[in-house]
Amino acid sequence: MSCFKFLKMMMFCCNCIVFLGGSAILGVGVWVKVDGGSFLDILAKLAPQLKQLVNVGYLCIAIGAFLVLIGFLGCYGAVKENKCMLMIFFIIVLLIFIAQIAGAVVILAFSGLADIFITYIRIWAVKSIKDEYGDSSDITTLWDTVMNEFKCCGFNDFDDFTNSPFYNNSLNKYPKHCCKSQSNCFGGDINHSVMGCYNSLLDFLKTNTKILGIVALGICVLEFQCCGLNNYTDFIQSSYHKLKGRLYPKSCCHDPSSPHCDGFDTSDATIYPKGCFNAVITMIKKNSAVISGVAVGIAIIEMLAMVISLTLFINLFRIT
Incomplete structure (x- = not known):
């Protein structure tokens, strides 16, 4: 007891x-x-x-x-x-x-998980193109839809399609998404300004994730002393900018009560210059x-x- x-x-x-x-x-x-x-x-x-x-x-x-x-x-x-x-x-x-x-x-x-995951996805994506694009209707439709939606070519670039079933069965042609011409797409017709779908997807995510970033960054800023996902420009043209008329929230400032924290002074002496994404990743890897x-x-x-x-x-x- x-x-x-x-x-x-x-x-x-x-x-x-x-x-x-x-x-x-x-x-x-x-x-x-x-x-x-x-x-x-x-x-x-x-x-x-x-x-x-x-x-x-x-x-x-x-x-x-x-x-x-x-x-x-x-x-x-x-x-x-x-x-x-x-x-x-x-x-x-x-x-x-x-x-x-x-x-x-x-x-x-x-620290190694993201790299391993991306490497695995890259290997699978390129292999699916090399082995099955032009042979499997499901894989072909999938990649055509992705390339049409994101205006991209291959996972890395047009070279992913070299020696694929589509390439071999169409006299060395590439998908029309990779070329300037929509009819004949041979090696000399490649539009090198068209990005691979991986980079195109990254650009898409950067363009359309500002609202989620704004919600999360208010919490991150206390510990990591940062501003925006990349920097203060992430808030420009956001809902916050349109509603408040400020280029950035007060949480981006070194001193929120300072008169310089007016939403327009973007000097490093007033706001945190680094973005929260890099700050969080650096902190996690370091500690x-x-x-x-x-x-x-x-x-x-x-x-x-x-x-x-x-x-x-x-x-x-x-x-x-």
């Missing part, structure tokens, strides 16, 4: 700390959204480097509320010996644990081991929390 009481005390104390920490974060988030000016004045005196907190008030509210919920479930479940709350606490922590382990694995593999180590450390703590909550849950069943 003494061991049971010790576990109860540990469960209560640890979750009390989580509850208080979550309450503090929640309070900061509410303060920022209700009276950001006074919060910014105090923060400027105590920790000027944290001024960007004013841009993530809602994120602080969400994180704080979640921690308060977790802390409450753990504290109340332990003190009142409530089996239902202890089981809910266990399930939530288990889900977080699984997500963090998956995230740690992905981060460790991230992948540290990030994974922290995640594993947190995972160990979560495992202890799960063990304690499950032990209390089982002992309560035995007592009752």
Whole structure:
């Protein structure tokens, strides 16, 4: 029984700390959204480097509320010996644990994962053209549709079609998408200005992902001190630009309260010059081991929390 009481005390104390920490974060988030000016004045005196907190008030509210919920479930479940709350606490922590382990694995593999994936796609795409374009109706229709939609030629360029079934069966012709002439498309008729479909797809994504970028970048800017996906020009002609009349949001500025942060001053002294995509990728590659180590450390703590909550849950069943 003494061991049971010790576990109860540990469960209560640890979750009390989580509850208080979550309450503090929640309070900061509410303060920022209700009276950001006074919060910014105090923060400027105590920790000027944290001024960007004013841009993530809602994120602080969400994180704080979640921690308060977790802390409450753990504290109340332990003190009142409530089996239902202890089981809910266990399930939530288990889900977080699984997500963090998956995230740690992905981060460790991230530096090479994208290159491996792109290389695999490239090999498959070129092989499908070399072996089946002009022979398989499905593959031929697929590539014709892609090339017609993106105004491109092959995966890399026109040379992908050399020695393909289409090339061999049509007296060394290339698809019409690769040439200036739509009737006869031989090697001398190739339009070298037509990009490969891989590069064409990248251009398409860069052109049509600004809205998603704007939503995500507001969160990224606090940690990575960046602006836009590539730079501030990503916001030009966006919905934000048309609605607010500014070239960039205040989150792009070194000091959002500065008079120079007027939405038009694009000097490096006023706004962050680097884009968030490169900043995030660089940070992950540079600190992948540290990030994974922290995640594993947190995972160990979560495992202890799960063990304690499950032990209390089982002992309560035995007592009752």
